[in-house]
Amino acid sequence: MLKGIAASQGIAIAKVYKLVSPTLDIQKKDAVAEEELAKLDAAFKKTVSDIEKIKEVASKSLKEEELAIFDAHLMMANDPEFRGMIEAEITNNNVNAEYAADSVSTMMVSMFESMDDEYMRGRAADIRDVTFRLECNLTGKVIPNLATLDEPVVIVAKDLTPSDTGSLNKEFAKGFATELGGRTSHSAIMARSLEIPAVVGCKGVLDELNNGDTVVLDAINGEVILNPSEEEVAKYTKMAEDYAAEKAALQALKDQKTVSTDGHKVLLVGNIGSPADVAGVNENGGEGVGLFRTEFLYMKSENDFPNEETQFAAYKEVLEGMNGKPVVIRTLDIGGDKKLNYYQFPEEMNPFLGVRAVRFCLMRKDIFRTQLRALLRASAYGHLCIMFPMIATVGEFKEAKQVYDEERAKLIAEGVAVGEDVEVGCMIEIPAAAVLADQLAKYADFFSIGTNDLIQYSMAADRMSEPVSYLYQPMNPSILRLVKMTIDGAHKNGKWCGMCGEMAGDELAAPVLLGLGLDEFSMSATSILKARKIINNISYEDMKKLAEEAVACDTAEEVTELVKKAVA
Secondary structure, three states, X not given: OEEOEEXXXXXXXXEXXXXXXXXXXXXXXXXXXXXXXXXHHHHHHHHHHHHXXXXXXXXXXXXXXXXXXXXXXXXXXXXXXXXXXXXXXXXXXXXXXXXXXXXXXXXXXXXXXXXXXXXXXXXXXXHHHXXXXXXXXXXXXXXOOHHHOOOOEEEEXXXXXXXXXXXXXOOOEXXXXXXXXXXXXXXXXXXXXXXXXXXXXXXXXXXXXXXXXXXXXXXXXXXXXEOOOHHHHXXXXXXXXXXXXXXXXXXXXXXXXXXXXXXXXXXXXXXXXXXXXXXXXXXXXXXXXXXXEOHHHHHHOOOOOOOHHHHHHHHHHHHHHOOOOEEEEEOOOOEOOEOEOOEOOOOOOOHHHOOOOHHHHHHOHHHHHHHHHHHHHHHHHOXXXXXXXXXXXHHHHHHHHHHHHHHXXXXXXXXXXXXXXXXXXXXXXXXXXXXXXXXXXXXXXXXXXXXXXXXXXXXXXXXXXXXXXXXXXXXXXXXXXXXXXXXHHHHHOOOEEEEOOHHHHOOOHHHHHHHHOOOEEEEOHHHHHHHHHHHHOOOHHHHHHHHHHHHOOOOHHHHHHHHHHHOO
16 A cells, blocks of 8 residues: 545546656757757747647636636746747757756746745646646657546556646546645646546655556545455445545535534635636635735736736636625735745845745835735725735734725725725734734734744744654644634634634644634635534534643644544
């Protein structure tokens, strides 16, 4: 049995189909620039044509918002800056086109993979996918086409590109297992959209499995079982039937409220990265958006910070798409690992603790004011909540709020319609802010706890560093106490408190968070219905007692065992 990450839940039992991509051995060669530029032009045209054909195939099984992945690939394949960098490498150094493309791609992939944000690291796969196709077209290599599958199989590969997953026929592609990838990689996202079981990050799966082997893909527990016995086949067939029944039952919760057995209501909302993600939140019964990461608007912009109209259109689309449900939009959270190709951040010894997020916005108020104007104009189209990230002091929040108040007053003076119910809140991701939550809540309309950074900063442990990854402990009593301080500080001042970090969608954490009094849980859309089932089947009063015991524990392991016993 091999272990991996359950990226898209389900059970599949079928023969193995090993997806082996062509091997590229790209060497640097002296070349005539004019000839290589002509070769590059032809390869780019074929690459664009290939992606358009794949998108056409994918359109038969994917929704419009999911096809945006291919639009992003087409944008990159047509991007004059990307192409210009390759052409410059060719003309400046008289090298072959495939070497120039590989050099530029390697640089870009390295930049994205060094980012702390898991979503942004996943975008490196887009660059690899487009460049690999370009290099194959430059060297005459043929890429396998999964659309030609004609029997039920479990696909095994080093990784699956969006082009691969977009070509899948659900009739025959029963699931896939890859050596690389995480829950936010495009292959995982698209597998969930297609409702195909997927196990990613499964080390050794390519070496251990052969074409034609029978395999069980347990994408509920993240396991791959090679050549299962008759008993194992029967066991997993029953699991597949039970899972299908549970999934159907969860759909019945889509239009229900999230209420404990003793009548305590909370909101389950979704995290999004673009307007295209709104549909997924609605389809999964989301009661709003708890985090819209606006930095992606800035990172997708090619030559300059996105202007007011571009931002206004995006925010308006999200607000209208949520039909009056609350939408929490985080102001620009850039810096640290999130870079812009059109702006040079100052060199810092530790950029993760330097000029980023609200600190950057307060230093560049011109950029901040543009975003606030766009947000305020969009607020007329729904229930908008604006959140400032990485607040460390009361003074920072008050300064940011003052800029907001000034821009609101200007728009009203100009006769521009703005929403009357806009809430302005504070993201709690720095321990200092959690400790001072009762004071911050005097000025903020709400809190949203960003547990990813809160845990990292509390433990003084980079969550991207493997040797200290054991310190990423959401259930550690020290973290629970900071969460409790934040929630209590909000409630003391009559304000609500949400959570938008990974912890909010953790099934084990949900009972404790409910007991601590969390008002809003924001998570990936596909986690919402399962979380609703958990909360709708437990007592708030019982969970309050559980939370009291949890914060009094010594270790994360003790808390985990406590929860398991309480909700068994």
